[in-house]
Amino acid sequence: TWIEIKRQRFKCAQCGATHYEKLTDIDADRRMTLRFREHLERQSVEHSFTTAATINGVHETLIRRLFDDYSERALKQYVPKLPRVLGMDEIYLHRKARFVIGDVENGLMIDMQPSRRDADLRAYFDGLLDRDRVEVVCQDMWKGYHTLTKAMFPRAVTVIDKYHVQRTANYGMEVVRKALYLGLSNKDRVALKRKRALFLARQGGETAAAQVALIRVFASYPAMQRAYDLKERFYDIYAAESRAEAEGATDRWLASVPSEFERPFKPSIDALRNWRPHILRYFEHRYTSGYVERLN
Incomplete structure (x- = not known):
């Protein structure tokens, strides 16, 4: 489908330049209606460029150029307003x-x-x-x-952010698990690797089958149970209801780290020692940057 328009052309008597009749509903540069251009601009935001081009029967290059023009116009007037x-x-x-x-x-x-x-x-x-x-x-x-x-x-x-603190304990679990590989056969190493998700999951949220699997693994690898318990106590710091309670939980966790786990859990130890005031301030201002993480 196309639209055919009779357009008047004018020639300036003084300079000889040629001008065309203005078309108020047409984007003459792109040879489409303004309505269709605005539609394609919205499509370029809502879909990938390839999808928008396919849906509307146009070339992807056109979608990209329309998006560039639209975003430049839209952002030119945008002034960020900082929040609380x-x-x-x-x-x-x-x-x-x-x-x-x-x-x-x-x-x-x-x-x-x-x-x-x-x-x-x-x-x-x-x-x-x-x-x-x-x-x-x-x-x-x-x-x-x-x-x-x-x-x-x-x-x-x-x-x-709470997530960035807690994930350091997962790192400690991974280091302990991989250290056990040295004395294992290939079959046992693969079997232990397949339990990785169980070690990183929170205690209490497992299914009955997962709990049985953990008990069996811990019976064979006591070091994994000690590391798992240490990881869980680290997470439990955030279960505190006040800053004072969290301070006490932090002190107890730092004092409870066995010498054999000081190296694997070093990121957790360093986080609490280097960023402690800002980590525990969460209990006075219960915010995280989780929204921005999801946005990314």
Whole structure:
């Protein structure tokens, strides 16, 4: 289907230049109606470029160009508004870290920047007028973000994301499990590897069959049971109902780490020792950067 339009052409009597009658409902550069162009722009956002092109019977290159033009117009007027609870993280696109911020309280994406270099981010936040609105910053344990927060949001408190803390205990479990491989046959090594998901799962959430499987594994590998119990107690720190209770649970966990597990669980030990105030601040401001993680 196509639309054929008779269009008047004019020639300037003074300069000799040729001009055409304006068509208010037509994108003359792309030779389509404005209505169809706006439809393709929406399709380029809602679908992949290839899918949008296939659905509408146009070339993928056209979809890409329309998206570039549309996004440039849309973002030109966009001014990020910083929230009370700011979540910051990064996502790797084309092998480069992109900085992402979101409104943790209301579940909204705020902005994405092409770099997470300190100088670039300071220049970016310097251009925003409402930095004083930020009271809480949720981040992972990357020192660069904490340095940025102290410089750009001096009145805000830092809360280390719970997920990034807890997953250090999973790392400890993995190190203990792999260390057992050295004295095992190939068959036993494969069998132990297949139990990996059971070791990383939380206690109490297993099925009856999974509980039986754990009991059998622990009977054969007592070191795995000790590591599993240590991992579970580490997770239980977040079951505390107050900051004071969490402080006590943290002290007890650090004191309970056997010397044989100090190396495997070193990331957990270092996290609690180096970031303790910001980790335990979660019990005063119960926010995580989980929304930004899901967004990524």
